[in-house]
Amino acid sequence: MTTIKANSTIQENKSQAYVTCPVTFVMDKIGGYWKPIILFNLLGGVRRYSELKRAVPTITEKVLIQQLKQLESEGLITRKAKPTVPPHVTYELSKSGKALRPVLYAMAEWAVHNSGKLSKTFSRQMADFPLE
Amino acid sequence: MTTIKANSTIQENKSQAYVTCPVTFVMDKIGGYWKPIILFNLLGGVRRYSELKRAVPTITEKVLIQQLKQLESEGLITRKAKPTVPPHVTYELSKSGKALRPVLYAMAEWAVHNSGKLSKTFSRQMADFPLE
């Protein structure tokens, strides 16, 4: 599952920047390519694994769980599994995950006003921006 | 200068997600590890290359210019060079770069409230958050 090597120079640089820059702290948690997309989808409420897969069709299964595990270990989402067959697993934003709404919203707003030709597409999407 | 290979699968996935997700659009522009940190520093106003270097001491020169070039080509910052010796180069947020303030601010706010022991450090930093 792609274990992270401790004590690499990159990781040490990161942990140093952590302490000094709040923005960096955030980027380290949601900075992966797919993480914001997943979080965005979870803003709409509880989602099954398979629902997320359908909502983000271009992500591969490996990367999807990988990112979900990371988000879970960072405390941004919670996983609930019913021990049935076939399995039934749901993901949900945690308290701090829900607190990211203003961040994602600010991003989306920025995209609407600073994406040239895509602006119209994005502003249409904003109508669907989950309010709670 | 690390040219990006066009037509790789990764790039194609990205360009597809672009069109559907405003959050992804933003992440692609400021999603690099150092970009938000650089932008954060430029929120304070015009900065010389050497000032940025001192402000972000753990970044290497190679990566610093690399990121600056990318931010410039994305239209988030502007570069001005005086043809003197020694050279005098300054960087500044563009209009769309300045528009990122709410995004960075929302991130910093989230960090203050969701970083456990680091919260106090971050809230102290927030006092210095550049207002304009």
Place this chain on the structure above:
DNA sequence: ACAAGTACTTACCCTATAGTATGTATGACC
């Protein structure tokens, strides 16, 4: 008997990003 669905896991490979180290042009200053 067998295919389908769910939520994964594993093995292997490729690429973008980051780090290390060194080089460059030019004029000012000593």
Place this chain on the structure above:
DNA sequence: GGTCATACATACTATAGGGTAAGTACTTGT
């Protein structure tokens, strides 16, 4: 005439993230 400072460039290496492909366990439906 050698050093200093500025703002880079370049070559090489390392790592994290992402992609492809295949497999697993168990039950329900045909």
